[in-house]
Amino acid sequence: MSKPSQENWYAKLIDIALPIFATLAALIVGAVMLLLLNVNPIEAYAALWEGAFGSQNALAETLVKATPLLLVGLGICISFRGDVINIGGEGQMIVGAIIGTQVGLRMVDSPGWLVVPLALLAGFAGGALWGGIPGLLKAYFNVNEILSTVMMNAIAVQLMTFLLRGPMIDPAQAELASKIPQTARLMENFRLPRWIPTRLHLGALIAVVLAVLVYILLWRTTWGYRIRSVGQNPDASAYAGIQVKNYIVLALVLSGAFAGLAGVMQVYGVNYRMITDGSGSGFTGRAGFNGIVAALFGQLHPLGTIPASILFGALLVGANKMQRVVQVPSALVIALNGLVVVFVVSSEIWRRKRQRRRLAAEMALQEGAPGESDGSEAAHYGGEVD
Amino acid sequence: MGESENSYAIQMQGVTKRFPGVVANQAVDLSVERGHVHALLGENGAGKSTLMNVLAGLYQQDEGQICIFGEPVNIQSPKDAIELGIGMVHQHFMLVESLTVAENVILGLYPTGLVINERKVKQELRDLADSYHLNVDLDAYIWQLSVGEQQRVEILKLLYRGAKILILDEPTAVLTPQESDQLIDILHKMASEGKTIIFITHKLHEVMDFSDRVSVLRDGEMIDTRVTSQTTKNELAKLMVGREVLFNFQERAHERGDVVLKVENLKALSDKGLPALKGVSLEVRAGEIVAVAGVAGNGQRELAEAITGLRRVQDGRIWIRGVDITKKNPWQVIKAGLSFIPGDRIGRGLVPNLPISDNLVMKVYRKPPISNGPFIDYQRVEGFSERLVDAFNIITPSVKTNARLLSGGNQQKVVLAREIDASSGALVAVNPSRGLDIGATEAVRKTLLEQRDQGAAILLISGELEEVMQLADRIFVIYEGEFMGELDREEAAVEEIGLMMAGEKRERRTDEISQSSGGQ
Structure with a gap:
C-alpha cells in the first residue's frame, strides 16, 4: 500500500511548490513587460533582490512591511477556514488604528508599560468591532459578507479622513496651511521597541507568536474545531448542536481583530502617529488586501502565512529599489504585484480542482474495491490498519 | 416506415x-x-x-x-x-x-x-x-x-x-x-x-x-x-x-419498556412554507423500533428535523423521557439524550473534509476527557476514535483520513458509531441504509436491532419497505404529512402498506388510534 501514500506525498509537494512556481511565472511575464520598456529584466530583478534582502536595513524593511500582511493574513486564515470571506481588512486596520491611537493621545500622563498594551488591545477591539458588524449582518440577516466588508472599508476610509483632517488633526498642522491629515506624535515612551538602527519593531515578533497561537486556536481548541466544522459543513454542524450563527460572527470578529492589531501596530511601531495621504490606502498601504493574498499563498495555514508575508513584503520593498535603479514607472511595480496575485490566485483555483480530482480518483479506487466486503478491504489496507 | x-x-x-x-x-x-x-x-x-x-x-x-x-x-x-x-x-x-x-x-x-x-x-x-x-x-x-x-x-x-x-x-x-x-x-x-x-x-x-x-x-x-x-x-x-421481503433476522425476544419518545399532534412547515406535517402523534417505547414508512417527500424529513430541533415546530409537543424538548435547539435536544442518524450522510451527518476522528468526536468534544476547558486533547481524540473504529468495524487507513474518502457503508458506520456511542437510548434514524450495498446494509440494520435489544427506543423513518418490514415492531405510514394508519409488523402486508403509502387511509384501525392517543 505504499503507492497511494507515495503519490499523496508527491501531490502534497506540488501543492506546496505551486505558489512558488506561480510567483516565478509572474516574474517571467513581468520580465517581458520590462523588456518592452527597454529595461534589462536581469538588472531589474537584481535590484529587486538587493532592495529586499541586500542589507541588514533592506531585510529589516522587508520584515516591517511583512508584519501587517502577516497579522491581516492570520485573520484571513481564521475567517476563510470558517467559510467567511473577509475583504474588510483595510477598514478593520483603520478603525483599529483610530481607537488605538486615541488611547495614546488621551493617556499622555500614564506610563508606557500600561499605555502600549492597552493601545494594542484597543486596536484589536476596534478591528473586532468593524469585523463583527458584517458578521452579525451575515449571521442574522443573511447579508453577503463580501459586499458588507467592502462597504465597511469605504466607511472606515471616510471616517479616517474626517477624523485626521478634523477632530484628531495634529494641533501643529491645524495651525499650518498644509493641513496634512495626521495626528499629533505619540509620546516617546509609547513606542514599540526597535532593533536599532533599523525600523524593525517588536510587532514583528508579536505577529509570529500570534501565528503560533492562531494555529493552536484553529487546530487545538473547541472554538477552532467549531469554526472549521461550520466552515466545511454548516448543516452537519448545526445538527451536531453547534450554534452556527455564533461561529460565523466569531470568525469575522477575530478576523477583524487581527487586522485592527495590524493597524494599531503601524502607529505604535512604524509612524508613531496616524497618518494618511488622503487616498483610501494612504494609511494601510493596501495591507488589508495584500494580507488576503499572503494568507492564500500560505494555504490558509497560520504558519505558512509567515513566509508568504515575508515574500510579499520583499516584493513591496524590493520593487521600490527596482524603480529607483532601473527607472521604471511606478505603475509597473503595481502591475508586477498584481501579476503575482493573479498567478497565485489562479494556481490556488487550479490546486483545488486538482485536489477534487484526486479525491474523486481515490474514492473511485475505494468504491471499486472488489466486493467491498470487510475482508477484502481490510486486506486492501492491511499495511496501515495496524 | x-x-x-x-x-x-x-x-x-x-x-x-x-x-x-x-x-x-x-x-x-x-x-x-x-x-x-x-x-x-x-x-x-x-x-x-x-x-x-x-x-x-x-x-x-x-x-x-x-x-x-x-x-x-x-x-x-x-x-x-x-x-x-x-x-x-x-x-x-x-x-x-x-x-x-x-x-x-x-x-x-x-x-x-x-x-x-x-x-x-x-x-x-x-x-x-x-x-x-x-x-x-x-x-x-x-x-x-x-x-x-x-x-x-x-x-x-x-x-x-x-x-x-x-x-x-x-x-x-x-x-x-x-x-x-x-x-x-x-x-x-x-x-x-x-x-x-x-x-x-x-x-x-x-x-x-x-x-x-x-x-x-x-x-x-x-x-x-x-x-x-x-x-x-x-x-x-x-x-x-414487490420485491421479496427478507425475514432473515432472528425474532426478537425483548420487552417493551417505558415511553421514551413521545410526539403529540406535531405540525411543521416545509422549506417552501407549506404545511408538511399536519398533526402527527406517536410513541416509541424502550426496546422497540417504530417505523414511519412512506414515499419520500411526504413529511418524513420535516418530522425528523422537528424532533431533533433543526426545524421550527408550529404546533404540538415532543418529549424525551418526559422532558419537553419542543422548540429546543439541537444542542439542547442532544443533551436531553436524543441521537440522530440523518438521511443525508454527506450533507448533514458528516463534515466530509475533516478527518474521521474529528467527525467521531462531534458529540463528545465539549466534555472531559476529550477536551479540557477550551483545549481539545487530540491524543484522547485519537484514542477515542480508534476505539470506535474497532468497535464498529469501520474500514479506513487511519482515523486521520478525511471522511469523504470512505465508502458509503463506512461513512454510515462513522455516523452510527458516533450517535450510538453518545446515545442514551433514544435514536431517530432516517433511511439508515440508503445507497449502501448489501453487506453494509446488513451491518447497519444489525446494529439497530442490537441497540433495540439492549433497550433503545428507535424511531426509524424509511422509504424502503424492505427495511421497515425487517426492523420495525410497529409501522406508521405517512402520506402528505399525515399518518394513514398504524400496523403491527405481524399483521402488515406489503400490499396494504403500499396502498397506504399511496394515500389510502386505513379505516379499521382509526378508532383504536384515536382511543390510544386520547387515553394518553
Whole structure:
C-alpha cells in the first residue's frame, strides 16, 4: 500500500511548490513587460533582490512591511477556514488604528508599560468591532459578507479622513496651511521597541507568536474545531448542536481583530502617529488586501502565512529599489504585484480542482474495491490498519 | 416506415444507462402511443427520472435504441430533443425569476434574429394559452407567480417551441389539490389535441385518475406496462414495491419498556412554507423500533428535523423521557439524550473534509476527557476514535483520513458509531441504509436491532419497505404529512402498506388510534 501514500506525498509537494512556481511565472511575464520598456529584466530583478534582502536595513524593511500582511493574513486564515470571506481588512486596520491611537493621545500622563498594551488591545477591539458588524449582518440577516466588508472599508476610509483632517488633526498642522491629515506624535515612551538602527519593531515578533497561537486556536481548541466544522459543513454542524450563527460572527470578529492589531501596530511601531495621504490606502498601504493574498499563498495555514508575508513584503520593498535603479514607472511595480496575485490566485483555483480530482480518483479506487466486503478491504489496507 | 403507419410516439428498446458504480436503467423497453397520457410509476431511485432524462437529451444512453414517431433517432442534447418535439418539465423549474412570463418563453428561442417582435409572440402565446386552458398573465414576473402558475409557464414554453411529446417529472409533487385538478384538466386537453404526455409519479391515485397506460419501473428495470382501466391500485402497488421481503433476522425476544419518545399532534412547515406535517402523534417505547414508512417527500424529513430541533415546530409537543424538548435547539435536544442518524450522510451527518476522528468526536468534544476547558486533547481524540473504529468495524487507513474518502457503508458506520456511542437510548434514524450495498446494509440494520435489544427506543423513518418490514415492531405510514394508519409488523402486508403509502387511509384501525392517543 505504499503507492497511494507515495503519490499523496508527491501531490502534497506540488501543492506546496505551486505558489512558488506561480510567483516565478509572474516574474517571467513581468520580465517581458520590462523588456518592452527597454529595461534589462536581469538588472531589474537584481535590484529587486538587493532592495529586499541586500542589507541588514533592506531585510529589516522587508520584515516591517511583512508584519501587517502577516497579522491581516492570520485573520484571513481564521475567517476563510470558517467559510467567511473577509475583504474588510483595510477598514478593520483603520478603525483599529483610530481607537488605538486615541488611547495614546488621551493617556499622555500614564506610563508606557500600561499605555502600549492597552493601545494594542484597543486596536484589536476596534478591528473586532468593524469585523463583527458584517458578521452579525451575515449571521442574522443573511447579508453577503463580501459586499458588507467592502462597504465597511469605504466607511472606515471616510471616517479616517474626517477624523485626521478634523477632530484628531495634529494641533501643529491645524495651525499650518498644509493641513496634512495626521495626528499629533505619540509620546516617546509609547513606542514599540526597535532593533536599532533599523525600523524593525517588536510587532514583528508579536505577529509570529500570534501565528503560533492562531494555529493552536484553529487546530487545538473547541472554538477552532467549531469554526472549521461550520466552515466545511454548516448543516452537519448545526445538527451536531453547534450554534452556527455564533461561529460565523466569531470568525469575522477575530478576523477583524487581527487586522485592527495590524493597524494599531503601524502607529505604535512604524509612524508613531496616524497618518494618511488622503487616498483610501494612504494609511494601510493596501495591507488589508495584500494580507488576503499572503494568507492564500500560505494555504490558509497560520504558519505558512509567515513566509508568504515575508515574500510579499520583499516584493513591496524590493520593487521600490527596482524603480529607483532601473527607472521604471511606478505603475509597473503595481502591475508586477498584481501579476503575482493573479498567478497565485489562479494556481490556488487550479490546486483545488486538482485536489477534487484526486479525491474523486481515490474514492473511485475505494468504491471499486472488489466486493467491498470487510475482508477484502481490510486486506486492501492491511499495511496501515495496524 | 411512414409516420402514418406508426401509432407510437416513443419506442425505447433495451435502453441501459450506467453511472459509475450503478446501473440506473437496465435494458428498458418502453412504448408510448401517440395522444396518450402515459404514467411512469416507481419508487424513489427506480430509474424513472434517468430514463426520461435520456429521452430529453440530458443523458445519453449507453446501450439501446430510441425511435420517435417511428424514426430511429440519436438524441445528443436537449436541443436535439426539442427539435424532435420532446420537451420536459423538470421538478425544479428552469425559469428566470426576474423576467416576465413572455420574456421567459422568448428566452432561449432560436433563431430569434436581432429584433424580437414581442407583440406577435405575445399574441401567439395568448392563443396557445387559451386553447389549452393555461391561464397565466404573460406580463407577470415569475417571482410573483405561484408554483402552479410557474408550472404552466413551463408547459407553455414547451408548447410554444413546438413540443409534441411532453414529459412531466412528478408534476403534482409541488401543487395544491386544486392546482393538481387544473393540471389534470390541462393534460387531458393536450392529449385530446394529439399531444403525447408522460408523467412520472409514485402516487397511485394519480395513475388511476388520469393515465391511459402505466409502466412500472423497479430497481432500474421495466417490470410491466398495463392498461390503466384494466388494473387496480393493489396490483400496481405490488408491482411497484414487490420485491421479496427478507425475514432473515432472528425474532426478537425483548420487552417493551417505558415511553421514551413521545410526539403529540406535531405540525411543521416545509422549506417552501407549506404545511408538511399536519398533526402527527406517536410513541416509541424502550426496546422497540417504530417505523414511519412512506414515499419520500411526504413529511418524513420535516418530522425528523422537528424532533431533533433543526426545524421550527408550529404546533404540538415532543418529549424525551418526559422532558419537553419542543422548540429546543439541537444542542439542547442532544443533551436531553436524543441521537440522530440523518438521511443525508454527506450533507448533514458528516463534515466530509475533516478527518474521521474529528467527525467521531462531534458529540463528545465539549466534555472531559476529550477536551479540557477550551483545549481539545487530540491524543484522547485519537484514542477515542480508534476505539470506535474497532468497535464498529469501520474500514479506513487511519482515523486521520478525511471522511469523504470512505465508502458509503463506512461513512454510515462513522455516523452510527458516533450517535450510538453518545446515545442514551433514544435514536431517530432516517433511511439508515440508503445507497449502501448489501453487506453494509446488513451491518447497519444489525446494529439497530442490537441497540433495540439492549433497550433503545428507535424511531426509524424509511422509504424502503424492505427495511421497515425487517426492523420495525410497529409501522406508521405517512402520506402528505399525515399518518394513514398504524400496523403491527405481524399483521402488515406489503400490499396494504403500499396502498397506504399511496394515500389510502386505513379505516379499521382509526378508532383504536384515536382511543390510544386520547387515553394518553
